[in-house]
Amino acid sequence: MTLHIDIPEETLASILAKAFRNTAFLTGFIISVLILLMAVASYIWTPYDVTKLVIADKTQAPSPAHWFGTDHFGRDILSMIMVGARNSIAVALVAVGIGMGVGVPLGAFAAARGGLVDEVLMRVNDLVFAFPALLSAIMITAIFGPGAVNAIIAIGIFNIPVFARVARAGALAIWPREFILAARAAGKSSTQISIEHVLPNIATLLLVQGTIQFALAILAEAGLSYLGLGAQPPMPSWGRMLFDAQTRMVVAPWMAIFPGMAIVVAVLGLNLLGDGLADILDPKSRRQR
Numbered sequence: 001m002t003l004h005i006d007i008p009e010e011t012l013a014s015i016l017a018k019a020f021r022n023t024a025f026l027t028g029f030i031i032s033v034l035i036l037l038m039a040v041a042s043y044i045w046t047p048y049d050v051t052k053l054v055i056a057d058k059t060q061a062p063s064p065a066h067w068f069g070t071d072h073f074g075r076d077i078l079s080m081i082m083v084g085a086r087n088s089i090a091v092a093l094v095a096v097g098i099g100m101g102v103g104v105p106l107g108a109f110a111a112a113r114g115g116l117v118d119e120v121l122m123r124v125n126d127l128v129f130a131f132p133a134l135l136s137a138i139m140i141t142a143i144f145g146p147g148a149v150n151a152i153i154a155i156g157i158f159n160i161p162v163f164a165r166v167a168r169a170g171a172l173a174i175w176p177r178e179f180i181l182a183a184r185a186a187g188k189s190s191t192q193i194s195i196e197h198v199l200p201n202i203a204t205l206l207l208v209q210g211t212i213q214f215a216l217a218i219l220a221e222a223g224l225s226y227l228g229l230g231a232q233p234p235m236p237s238w239g240r241m242l243f244d245a246q247t248r249m250v251v252a253p254w255m256a257i258f259p260g261m262a263i264v265v266a267v268l269g270l271n272l273l274g275d276g277l278a279d280i281l282d283p284k285s286r287r288q289r
Contacts, residue, residue, distance in 0.1 A: 018280050025276020031269025039085040048076035050083050051234045059252040069254040071244060077255065080236040081262050087148065087231050088238055088266070092217035094152045096210055099159020104206060106160070107167025108198060111175060112190040122168070129161035133220045137229045151230040155220050159213055166209045170202035204281040208274050215270035222263050238263050 019025050047067075054074030062069045068077035110121040137154035144150055174180060175198070183193045224230040225239030233240070238259045245255035 015280060019276070022276045022279055024272045025280060028269045028272030028274070028276055031265060032273050035085055035266050035269065036089065038082050039089050042079075042082040042086050046076075046079035046082050048079045050075055050079045050236050059248065059255070061252075062254055068258045069252065071241070071255050072248060072252070075236075077241070077258050080241060081238070081258060084236045084238045084241065084259070085262065085266070087235060088218045088221050091148055091152050091155065091221045091230070092214050095155035095217045095221075096159055096213050098152070098156030099163050099213060100206065100210055102156075103160040103163030103165075104167045104199070107164035107169075108171050108194045110164070111168045111171030112194050112198070118168075121164075125161040125164050128157065129165075131158070133158040134223065134227075134229075137224050141229050146229045146232060148231040148235070151221055151224045154224070154229075155217050158220070159217070162213060163206070163209065166205060167202060170205045171198050174198045174201050204277075208278045208281065211270055211274035211277060215267045215274070218266055218270070219263065 052075070054070075057066075057070050057074035058072050060066055060070040060074075066076050066078070068081065070076055071080070106121060106125070110118040133155045136157050137151055140150045140154050171194070180193060180197060183197055188196070221230055222237070222239035222242070225237035226243045228240075228243070230239060231237040241259040242256055242263075245252070245259070248255055
């Protein structure tokens with residue numbers, strides 16, 4: 001039996017053409033790619049060594065030598081933002097991967113089984129969802145100590161119920177469809193149907209949600225680092241840079257302005273990318289056009 005994909009019959013070229021006409025998608029895609037390139041470039045090159053303290057150059061204003069100025073230890077802020085982007089993307093990528101890798105199977109399984117299994121899993125899911133990433137990070141830090149790994153675990157745990165709920169809602173809309181009934185009549189098990197038919201049909205929904213959660217994970221990582229629960233010195237972090245800048249806003253406002261702008265631009269770009277993907281991949285949105 002052929003696989004049914006709940007997408008209008010459009011060629012890849014047609015979808016790409018719509019993507020290039022979608023302002024939100026294009027803007028978000030360009031911003032996201034630039035930030036990714038900046039993070040990748042930091043593995044090879046940065047204007048200055050972010051681990052080297054140059055006290056003689058502390059709190060210098062933006063200049064040709066230091067485009068974004070320097071911090072209270074004389075470190076180049078542009079270089080720190082580049083390395084901080086690497087840290088934020090790595091944490092968000094792994095955390096979203098944990099949430100998607102655990103949450104999607106749970107949500108699909110709950111939708112496939114239904115009844116008491118569905119009810120129990122969703123109530124446990126709601127219990128986990130009641131604990132925000134910050135509270136989870138505080139509990140994990142109290143046991144294992146602060147660090148990027150613990151921030152990843154905390155954000156990943158918070159993402160699990162999000163993806164579980166999205167996967168379950170999407171799967172529940174697919175299960176009553178005719179091609180699912182045909183698959184059952186062909187003797188396929190619930191697991192086979194979920195893998196071969198349900199998950200491919202909710203893949204676009206999960207992709208859009210993943211983009212949104214990626215932006216939220218970057219924001220959560222910055223918040224945890226600001227509180228000292230994320231990446232630890234000397235590893236630069238956007239949130240930690242904001243913490244260091246809070247007592248120097250008068251003498252060196254650039255210490256807060258540029259890391260803050262980096263967080264805003266990254267989150268805005270990913271949200272625009274997610275909105276654009278939703279418009280492009282959602283069949284209802286396409287029909288309305």
